[in-house]
Amino acid sequence: MEKGKKKKNLLKVVFFLPFLVSPFLLNLFILFLIFLQPFLSYASESNSTPRDLKTIVIDPGHGGSDKGGEGRDGILEKDIALQISMSLKKKIADKMKLNVVVTRDKDYDVPLEKRVTIANAGNGDLFISIHTGSAHSDELSGIGIYYLDYEGVGNESGEINAGDIEDEKKDVEVILKDMARSDYVNEGARLSELLQKNLTDIIPDQKIILKPAPISILKDVNMPSVLIEAGNITNNEDVKRLKDREYINKIADAILNSIKDYSGADEKGNLK
Numbered sequence: 001m002e003k004g005k006k007k008k009n010l011l012k013v014v015f016f017l018p019f020l021v022s023p024f025l026l027n028l029f030i031l032f033l034i035f036l037q038p039f040l041s042y043a044s045e046s047n048s049t050p051r052d053l054k055t056i057v058i059d060p061g062h063g064g065s066d067k068g069g070e071g072r073d074g075i076l077e078k079d080i081a082l083q084i085s086m087s088l089k090k091k092i093a094d095k096m097k098l099n100v101v102v103t104r105d106k107d108y109d110v111p112l113e114k115r116v117t118i119a120n121a122g123n124g125d126l127f128i129s130i131h132t133g134s135a136h137s138d139e140l141s142g143i144g145i146y147y148l149d150y151e152g153v154g155n156e157s158g159e160i161n162a163g164d165i166e167d168e169k170k171d172v173e174v175i176l177k178d179m180a181r182s183d184y185v186n187e188g189a190r191l192s193e194l195l196q197k198n199l200t201d202i203i204p205d206q207k208i209i210l211k212p213a214p215i216s217i218l219k220d221v222n223m224p225s226v227l228i229e230a231g232n233i234t235n236n237e238d239v240k241r242l243k244d245r246e247y248i249n250k251i252a253d254a255i256l257n258s259i260k261d262y263s264g265a266d267e268k269g270n271l272k
């Protein structure tokens with residue numbers, strides 16, 4: 001966790017102490033927070049650019065015994081995910097000089113919980129999961145950008161009851177987490193829109209679809225998150241693209257440009 005965040009959290013703790021002493025005040029304040037939450041989320045959304053970035057977490061989907069989707073001629077989702085992720089890792093490190101944490105760097109199994117642990121322990125500022133899509137119909141092509149849908153996230157603050165102080169301390173933590181989470185949700189959606197714009201700029205002849213969804217890995221990481229399906233592995237046209245190194249490179253470039261836009265960095269990747 002960076003210094004600014006620590007200081008902010010400390011301020012929050014000091015601020016909440018008096019409310020922990022009086023259960024009545026605490027309940028009143030919790031109601032106030034619940035009422036205020038949508039406005040606070042809106043405020044954090046409207047002044048969220050530029051954003052300080054230090055560490056980007058890249059999550060190449062699947063790996064090892066988990067092949068992910070499989071396309072014609074034996075092309076595997078796990079291999080494409082790793083190729084895009086490694087290309088992106090190099091670009092971010094070279095051009096933006098940011099730390100990059102990857103949840104895997106070779107072809108091995110990594111369970112979902114392990115991916116979340118790696119991302120959170122690495123203090124990531126953004127979580128980018130890379131996959132390819134598979135569709136029931138092989139007619140479907142295109143890039144999908146998933147971001148966490150706010151409606152899909154459980155809001156535990158609605159379940160608060162009066163109880164002993166210990167429980168109420170936990171309730172305050174839940175509300176603080178909810179507030180942080182709604183910030184992650186807004187920021188994930190903002191990154192998704194930048195991804196859609198940059199992918200359209202670099203790959204104008206490919207369909208690029210925004211997909212809000214309550215995906216658990218996006219929900220479990222303590223940072224804004226997106227999941228990109230770089231093309232449908234069940235579609236022959238998309239498989240042709242995914243086999244082309246130039247296409248892989250373009251996807252990585254579009255993600256890099258989106259991170260630059262997200263952080264407010266200039267063309268050369270220098271953070272302002």
Ligand SMILES: [Zn+2]
Nearest residue numbers: 061068131132
């Ligand atoms: Zn996948």
